[in-house]
Amino acid sequence: MTFAIAAAGTGGHIFPGLAVAEQLVAAGVGRENVLFIGGDRMEVDLVPKAGYPMLRIRIHGLERRMSRRNLRIPRLVWEAARTVARELRDRKVGAVLCMGSYVTVPVAIAARRTGVPLYVHEQNAGAGLANRLAGRWADRSLVSFPDTRGLDGEVVGYPLRSALTTLDKASVRPGALARYGLVSGVDTVGVMGGSLGAGSINEAVTALSANWKGEPIQIVHLAGARNQDQVSTAGDSPSVTRRVLGFEDRMDLFYGVSDVVIARAGGGVMEAAVTGTPSVLVPGSFAGRHQLANARSMVEAGAAVLVDDAELASVGGILEDLLADPERRDRMRRAAIDAARPGAAATIATMMMDGADVAAR
Incomplete structure (x- = not known):
C-alpha cells in the first residue's frame, strides 16, 4: 500500500x-x-x-x-x-x-x-x-x-526526525565541533533564520559579532543559501569565532553544538525544544504572524525569550545575560524538553x- x-x-x-x-x-x-x-x-x-x-x-x-x-x-x-x-x-x-x-x-x-x-x-x-x-x-x-x-x-x-528526538548532545558534540571547526570549552550559539534565512537576523548577528564585549563565544550561523554571500565575518570581534553556512541538513549536529539558539519561530521552536536548547525567538511578521503565537507558547512554557524584529539591537545584551547565567539556561532547557512531544x-x-x-x- x-x-x-x-x-x-x-x-x-x-x-x-x-x-x-x-x-x-x-x-x-x-x-x-x-x-x-x-x-x-x-x-x-x-x-x-x-x-x-x-x-x-x-x-x-x-x-x-x-x-x-x-x-x-x-x-x-x-x-x-x-x-x-x-x-x-x-x-x-x-x-x-x-x-x-x-x-x-x-x-x-x-x-x-x-x-x-x-x-x-x-x-x-x-x-x-x-x-x-x-x-x-x-x-x-x-x-x-x-x-x-x-x-x-x-x-x-x-x-x-529521530535524529533530533533521540539526540544525545554530549555524544554528538565532539563531532559537531569538528564539523564546524570549533573548540570545546567555549559557549556556542546557533543562529537560524528558518530554512530560507532571515535578513534582519543576519544583520543583527553580524552587528552583535562586531560589538561583542563579553567572554569569547562561537557562533554557527545558518544565513540561508540566498543570503550567505552577503554575510561577512570580516568585522567580527576577536572574541567571536563565527562560521557562516547557507544551509545545514544535519540539524542534529547544529543543535548538538548549540548552547543557545537565536532563531525565527517557525518549526525550529520544536526542534530546539526536543533537543533541550534554550532559545531567543524572533518571530517573522509574515503570514498572519503565526510565528508570534509559536514564540509566545514557548515563552509561556519558560523555554524561550521573545525579541521583536524591531528590537533586534537588544539581542546582544539578552544573549550575554543568558550565557552568564547557566542556572537560568538549565531551567529553560528542562522547560523546553517538557514542552516537546x-x-x-x-x-x-x-x-x-x-x-x-x-x-x-
Whole structure:
C-alpha cells in the first residue's frame, strides 16, 4: 500500500513530512511506497535526497497582494487536483497527509474526490489558509499546539526526525565541533533564520559579532543559501569565532553544538525544544504572524525569550545575560524538553496506517 504526503515550500513543512515518512518506513512501509507531492521549491532537492519518490504538480501559492498571478490559481488548483486524483487511484494510495503550504488544497481536493482518508497537520500555533480550507474536508485534523487558531484539531505535537528526538548532545558534540571547526570549552550559539534565512537576523548577528564585549563565544550561523554571500565575518570581534553556512541538513549536529539558539519561530521552536536548547525567538511578521503565537507558547512554557524584529539591537545584551547565567539556561532547557512531544511523527504514521486499513475493508 502507498501513502502520500503533501509537503512543499519551506523546511518548516518539508522536514515534518519527512519525519512522518521516516516513521512509516520504520513501521514496515517500503520507502518507494511513500509518495511525496510537491512543486518546484526546496522539496525538489530534499525529498529525492531522502530517497522518496515525488510527484511534482504545477501550482503556486496565493500572493498576499493584488497580482495577476492570483487570477490563475483556481485553474491551476483544479488541474493539479485532477493530476493528483489520477495518481492516487493508479498508485492505490491508502491515506494522504497534508502539511500545509501551497500544494495542500489541490491534494486535499483530490483525496476527497477519490475517497482516500485525508489527514491535515498544522505545524504552527495559528493555521495557515491552506490548512484552514483543507481541514473542512479532512478525516482528522492534527495540530502541534493546544488551542491552535483557525483549526480545530487533535493535539499530537510537531513531527520531528529521530535524529533530533533521540539526540544525545554530549555524544554528538565532539563531532559537531569538528564539523564546524570549533573548540570545546567555549559557549556556542546557533543562529537560524528558518530554512530560507532571515535578513534582519543576519544583520543583527553580524552587528552583535562586531560589538561583542563579553567572554569569547562561537557562533554557527545558518544565513540561508540566498543570503550567505552577503554575510561577512570580516568585522567580527576577536572574541567571536563565527562560521557562516547557507544551509545545514544535519540539524542534529547544529543543535548538538548549540548552547543557545537565536532563531525565527517557525518549526525550529520544536526542534530546539526536543533537543533541550534554550532559545531567543524572533518571530517573522509574515503570514498572519503565526510565528508570534509559536514564540509566545514557548515563552509561556519558560523555554524561550521573545525579541521583536524591531528590537533586534537588544539581542546582544539578552544573549550575554543568558550565557552568564547557566542556572537560568538549565531551567529553560528542562522547560523546553517538557514542552516537546517527541512521539508526534510516530503517532501520525500510525493514524495513517490505521485509517488506510479501515478504508480498505
